[in-house]
Amino acid sequence: xxxxxxxxxxxxxxxxxxxxxxxxxxxxxxxxxxxxxxxxxxxxxxxxxxxxxxxxxxxxxxxxxxxxxxxxxxxxxxxxxxxxxxxxxxxxxxxxxxxxxxxxxxxxxxxxxxxxxxxxxxxxxxxxxxxxxxxxxxxxxxxxxxxxxxxxxxxxxxxxxxxxxxxxxxxxxxxxxxxxxxxxxxxxxxxxxxxxxxxxxxxxxxxxxxxxxxxxxxxxxxxxxxxxxxxxxxxxxxxxxxxxxxxxxxxx
Numbered sequence: 735x736x737x738x739x740x741x742x743x744x745x746x747x748x749x750x751x752x753x754x755x756x757x758x759x760x761x762x763x764x765x766x767x768x769x770x771x772x773x774x775x776x777x778x779x780x781x782x783x784x785x786x787x788x789x790x791x792x793x794x795x796x797x798x799x800x801x802x803x804x805x806x807x808x809x810x811x812x813x814x815x816x817x818x819x820x821x822x823x824x825x826x827x828x829x830x831x832x833x834x835x836x837x838x839x840x841x842x843x844x845x846x847x848x849x850x851x852x853x854x855x856x857x858x859x860x861x862x863x864x865x866x867x868x869x870x871x872x873x874x875x876x877x878x879x880x881x882x883x884x885x886x887x888x889x890x891x892x893x894x895x896x897x898x899x900x901x902x903x904x905x906x907x908x909x910x911x912x913x914x915x916x917x918x919x920x921x922x923x924x925x926x927x928x929x930x931x932x933x934x935x936x937x938x939x940x941x942x943x944x945x946x947x948x949x950x951x952x953x954x955x956x957x958x959x960x961x962x963x964x965x966x967x968x969x970x971x972x973x974x975x976x977x978x979x980x981x982x983x984x985x986x
Contacts, residue, residue, distance in 0.1 A: 739783040743776040747798075754791030755937045756784065761798035769803055769851050770810040774826050781833040791941035791948065793837060794933050795855065796844035800867065800926075802856065804848040806874050815982035820975035828967050831885045834858050835960050838949040840940040844933035845870075845920070850908060854889040857919060858959070860952065861936050864911040864920040865929035871908035881977045883970025888962050893919050 740748040745767055747759040758780070760767040767773070784790055797803055813819045834841070835858050843859030845868035853870050856862055875882040882903045890899040894917045901907065914920045924932045940948065 737783070737787055737789075739780060739787075742783075743780050745770065745773045746776060746780055750789070751934075751938065753938060754789055754941045755794060755934060756787075756790045756792070757794045757796065757934070758784070759796055759798055760803055764798065766799045766801040766805065766847075767797060767803055768805040768807050770807045771812055772810065774811065774823065774830070778826055778829040778833055781830065781837065785833065785837050785839075790839055791945070792839050792937040793841045794844060794930075794937045795841065795859065796930055796933065797846050797849075799847070801847040802845045802849040802868065803851040803853075804873065806851045808874070808878060814975065815979040817975070817979075820978065824968065824971040824975065827884045827971050828963075831858065831963050831967060832960065835956050835963060836953075838952060840937070840948055840952060842933045842937040842940070844929050845911070846926075846929050848908075854885045857889045857893050860955065861933075861940070862920050862922075863929055863933040863936065864914060864923045865926040866911055866923055867926045868911040868914070868920075868923075868929075869908045870902075870911075870914050870919065872903050872906060875903065876906035879977065879981055881970070881974045883967070883972070883974035885963060885967050885970070887970055888966045889959070892959055892962065893917070 745760060745762060747761050748756060750756045762768045784793060814823055841859040842861045843856040845856055845864040847865060847867050848869045849856055850871045850873040872882055872886055886903060890902060898917060911920060911923045915923050
């Protein structure tokens with residue numbers, strides 16, 4: 735019998751192998767996801783339930799169809815220019831990233847296509863597999879004119895350094911999977927039709943390791959990144975909220 739949370743979240747689909755590898759797949763009506771305020775609210779809750787489920791020995795996160803995440807419904811996030819509502823978004827955003835990085839199990843990210851919305855989710859995984867069709871970048875923030883303070887600035891800088899991060903987050907340009915691998919973002923680039931299968935294969939290998947090793951190795955390897963998230967994301971999201979408020983003022 736599946737846990738109750740498998741059916742609790744409209745934009746998250748779950749399945750688990752007999753040996754304990756959980757797959758969490760982003761989707762909208764079982765097609766590529768359009769990220770919404772609902773996704774933002776549900777994901778921290780789902781990650782907490784995943785963490786507390788002892789039957790989960792490893793996690794694979796991926797998208798649906800030919801995109802990991804490349805579409806966002808900005809209006810669904812609500813009145814982000816109002817301080818009280820933005821504080822809700824800010825709280826969810828900080829919890830989401832810390833819970834993803836702090837899961838007591840290895841996480842394999844599979845970029846099954848473009849990851850130009852919340853690419854930091856993939857960069858926070860422990861092993862990162864990319865389809866040859868994957869692309870990476872930041873579409874929403876430079877397009878909307880809102881500061882990228884929700885973790886992108888931290889995670890990309892840790893992965894590729896300051897100059898490359900500034901270029902990506904200022905320009906809104908994208909890089910392909912081969913470039914991402916060259917930059918050290920991706921561990922493996924595989925044929926598109928093999929991406930999920932390869933991610934699952936790696937996750938099953940990790941799931942077979944001893945339970946305490948899985949949990950403590952996760953903490954050992956992510957200590958610096960977790961510290962940076964705790965320090966930088968609340969401040970970065972406060973600045974992001976200011977630019978959202980200013981954008982609303984300019985349009986009024």
